[in-house]
Amino acid sequence: MAELENNQNVETTVVHAGRPERIGDGAVNPPIVPTSTQHAGGQYGYARDWSETGSYLEEAIGILEGGTALIFSSGMSAASAVFDLWPIGTKVVASQYSYTGVAVRLKELAELGRIELKLVDVTENSELDQVINALKPDWVWIETPTNPMMEICDLRYTAKLAHQVGAKLLVDNTFMTPIRQRPIELGADVVMHSVTKAMSGHSDLLMGALVTKDQELVEALSVRRILLGSISSAFDAYLALRGLRTLAVRMDRAEENAQILAERLQNHPAVKVVHYPGLPSHKNAGVAKDQTSGPGSVLSFEVNGTATQTDEVCENVRTITYATSLGGVETLMERRRRWEKENEAVPETLIRLAVGIENVEDLWRDLKGALDPVKR
Numbered sequence: 001m002a003e004l005e006n007n008q009n010v011e012t013t014v015v016h017a018g019r020p021e022r023i024g025d026g027a028v029n030p031p032i033v034p035t036s037t038q039h040a041g042g043q044y045g046y047a048r049d050w051s052e053t054g055s056y057l058e059e060a061i062g063i064l065e066g067g068t069a070l071i072f073s074s075g076m077s078a079a080s081a082v083f084d085l086w087p088i089g090t091k092v093v094a095s096q097y098s099y100t101g102v103a104v105r106l107k108e109l110a111e112l113g114r115i116e117l118k119l120v121d122v123t124e125n126s127e128l129d130q131v132i133n134a135l136k137p138d139w140v141w142i143e144t145p146t147n148p149m150m151e152i153c154d155l156r157y158t159a160k161l162a163h164q165v166g167a168k169l170l171v172d173n174t175f176m177t178p179i180r181q182r183p184i185e186l187g188a189d190v191v192m193h194s195v196t197k198a199m200s201g202h203s204d205l206l207m208g209a210l211v212t213k214d215q216e217l218v219e220a221l222s223v224r225r226i227l228l229g230s231i232s233s234a235f236d237a238y239l240a241l242r243g244l245r246t247l248a249v250r251m252d253r254a255e256e257n258a259q260i261l262a263e264r265l266q267n268h269p270a271v272k273v274v275h276y277p278g279l280p281s282h283k284n285a286g287v288a289k290d291q292t293s294g295p296g297s298v299l300s301f302e303v304n305g306t307a308t309q310t311d312e313v314c315e316n317v318r319t320i321t322y323a324t325s326l327g328g329v330e331t332l333m334e335r336r337r338r339w340e341k342e343n344e345a346v347p348e349t350l351i352r353l354a355v356g357i358e359n360v361e362d363l364w365r366d367l368k369g370a371l372d373p374v375k376r
């Protein structure tokens with residue numbers, strides 16, 4: 001496979017990483033290789049162990065994040081491969097807000113007596129310090145920004161704390177992507193992705209990824225992937241790589257839209273508060289600025305009204321899609337507490353707005369039209 005030159009900008013790398021060798025009449029794109037088995041005599045031999053198409057995507061994600069990447073059938077299956085590494089009694093510190101599926105599973109593992117779990121406010125370095133030094137965890141599991149409260153964690157500080165007590169730091173980089181934040185450079189041991197989201201970008205597949213520089217961990221995680229049967233298909237790997245090519249331009253446009261919408265929402269009388277690291281009012285806007293190259297395309301806001309009125313806002317948009325998920329080219333929004341398993345500390349009137357690449361004036365007209373009728 002083609003080697004990338006050092007010192008390349010990420011916007012270039014995302015276009016060129018993970019392509020076949022440049023040889024006469026060779027394809028510029030990787031082949032889709034749908035097979036469940038491979039001829040004997042090679043390194044792998046079976047498609048649960050390795051995917052030829054997937055290996056191109058893994059090369060691209062690995063270069064972008066700065067480690068070796070493994071792809072999984074979903075973000076949750078990537079997370080599950082890590083959970084599956086943990087012996088009984090593993091001590092884990094995690095964000096008090098995080099993606100519902102991860103939060104529910106961590107809580108389940110704690111209730112089953114398999115892990116000791118402590119949840120923290122990741123926006124407070126002193127709390128992280130106190131909890132990590134008291135528990136001396138084996139793993140620290142962080143999202144930044146957190147889903148859906150958009151809190152920012154100081155990754156350099158957290159990595160230092162984790163390493164002082166011998167813990168590994170895992171960072172879910174789904175919201176930022178390596179275009180905006182590179183956690184391994186900031187000290188993380190493992191990066192996790194829901195590739196389903198911005199990395200692939202078109203809401204047409206499910207995929208996850210784990211990236212680490214630790215080769216022992218790569219081996220262990222790839223065994224978990226084989227035994228859990230959680231590799232993704234050749235078709236999905238192809239689609240994800242095709243989507244990844246435009247990540248930088250999608251991110252630029254969606255983020256520009258998100259910034260404008262966040263500022264306008266903040267001034268709308270039906271909005272109580274906007275959570276977006278691109279706003280100076282955000283608690284850790286300075287940390288975000290320091291460790292990322294932009295605030296990203298997702299924001300959340302609280303409606304000045306009831307849960308029913310918040311549902312009505314979601315039902316009344318016409319251009320924006322009322323649906324879960326994020327990171328696609330189309331703008332999606334939902335009231336997060338419509339999900340029974342969502343963290344009860346998330347306000348009932350909180351809407352997560354996953355901004356896409358449409359014309360921002362069309363988005364604003366739609367959003368304003370849905371918010372204006374909210375009676376206060």
Ligand SMILES: Cc1ncc(COP(=O)(O)O)c(C=O)c1O
Nearest residue numbers: 074075076099147174194196207
């Ligand atoms: C931050 C974050 N991590 C992980 C996941 C889980 O990914 P998947 O839905 O691909 O399993 C999600 C899904 O919404 C997410 O938002």
